[in-house]
Amino acid sequence: MKLSIPAKYFDGKTSRPYLLDLEVFLGEQISFYFENKRAVWKFHEIKFEKIGDHLIITRKDNLSESLKIEDSEIANNIYRSAKQSKNVSWYHTLLDLGPKFYLTATVATFTFIACFYIFIIPWIGEKVTDLMPLSFDEEIGNTSFQRIRSFSDIDEKRSAKLQNFADHIDFATHRKLNFKVIADKEINAFALPNGTIVVYTGLLSKIENYEELTALLGHEVTHVKERHSTKTLARSLAGYLVVSVVVGDVNGVMTSLADNANQLNNLSFSRAFESSSDLGSYEILKRNKIDPNGMYQLFKTLKTSHDAGIPELLSSHPLTEDRIKFSKSLLDKKEYTFEKNPELEDAFKKLKENP
Known part of the structure; x- marks a missing residue:
């Protein structure tokens, strides 16, 4: 699926963003023209980071060079595609799981710790004492x-x-x-x-x-x-x-x-x-x-x-x-x-x- 969308480009040399149009082939690549040169970023060569409604796309081999997509609907579509192709870090994948996941994980963690101290620690104490x-x-x-x-x-x-x-x-x-x-x-x-x-x-x-x-x-x-x-x-x-x-x-x-x-x-x-x-x-x-x-x-x-x-x-x-x-x-x-x-x-x- 091909999308044509506006974005901001940061070349890593100046703090000023450049407005340009992207051609996005979901799950495959992103291409754009900058200073009359065509750049092609393959999905496996870049990483995606969701910040609020914005999507930040960064080159893995050049972290100072990035793209920013501010249209929330388009940003969500690209982000979902990136997750499917496993180009989103585990950290951001966890952040996307939502409050219910965090609550469940917190309860599970405390339950594990409690069980560890109630059952495992005494057993370890017995074995250590035997030695x-x-x-x-x-x-x-x-x-x-x-x-x-x-x-x-x-x-x-x-x-x-x-x-x-x-x-x-x-x-x-x-x-x-x-x-x-x-x-x-x-x-x-x-x-x-x-x-x-x-x-x-x-x-x-x-x-x-x-x-x-x-x-x-x-x-x-x-x-x-x-x-x-x-x-x-x-x-x-x-x-x-x-x-x-x-x-x-x-x-x-x-x-x-x-x-x-x-x-x-x-x-x-x-x-x-x-x-x-x-x-x-x-x-x-x-x-x-x-x-x-x-x-x-x-x-x-x-x-x-x-x-x-x-x-x-x-x-x-x-x-x-x-x-x-x-x-x-x-x-x-x-x-x-x-x-x-x-x-x-x-x-x-x-x-x-x-x-």
């Missing part, structure tokens, strides 16, 4: 504890008593466990990947019997046994690696690892890890024939100081009310018989004594 030797946990945990020691008041006498208490419990692990007490009214406890379990005096003051304390220590030891800290670090590193590759900030990966390693005592485990540790605590109570009511009472004690009305969706830990229900369900199973443990009871009384 990491336990010496990594030891090194990270030791470094973190030295930092904690520098600004915390470690109660060495109570730490020795807590260690003595824990030594009477079979935690079913070959990992070396060290128990430390921090003199602070904060109601908290946490586990470091090297097997260091830290309990604050604020929490110890709330615990009323050795069954509750065993449930607490069993929960924290399970974090160590199942390497939850290392898995959380690996997940964080994997997620940050993806972002860093996209934005080109690979150095940020090591910064992220260092930041997380320095904040292990404030690390928030996923709800899945917390639930797993609650179940692990129950198994330790069962293994040692300790009253499982200890876990139930521990969570009731914690309820007065935790939650603060935070919706579970926004909390990295299961809400205490849910944990109370979970522990009650385990209690109701009555899977094993328990008995009094005089050694643990005595060790607990010594721990609760004023130093």
Whole structure:
């Protein structure tokens, strides 16, 4: 199909356009006369760019030389022909797809990212952790504890008593466990990947019997046994690696690892890890024939100081009310018989004594 249309020609030498007539053979070529010379531009030798209602045609081998067609209807006809002959860049092809495409693409992209973080990142974290030797946990945990020691008041006498208490419990692990007490009214406890379990005096003051304390220590030891800290670090590193590759900030990966390693005592485990540790605590109570009511009472004690009305969706830990229900369900199973443990009871009384 042949078209004869007016256009503006820019020769690349001056900014002044020249008015001339084009002969357009759709899908084939464009020809025109300039300074008594006939120029022929083959479709495969030129590129087309739609700007508003105008069409800009540029030579691929000379980008300074171009044609501008201002008639919108004619410009659209030529542009459609150029797209059919694949002479329009992928960028401009995307621009022509319209807002519905962009909205769909945006939703699809965010869905993919969400699925990646929910399903793929945790899987990567598990696999990376499997490849990491336990010496990594030891090194990270030791470094973190030295930092904690520098600004915390470690109660060495109570730490020795807590260690003595824990030594009477079979935690079913070959990992070396060290128990430390921090003199602070904060109601908290946490586990470091090297097997260091830290309990604050604020929490110890709330615990009323050795069954509750065993449930607490069993929960924290399970974090160590199942390497939850290392898995959380690996997940964080994997997620940050993806972002860093996209934005080109690979150095940020090591910064992220260092930041997380320095904040292990404030690390928030996923709800899945917390639930797993609650179940692990129950198994330790069962293994040692300790009253499982200890876990139930521990969570009731914690309820007065935790939650603060935070919706579970926004909390990295299961809400205490849910944990109370979970522990009650385990209690109701009555899977094993328990008995009094005089050694643990005595060790607990010594721990609760004023130093």
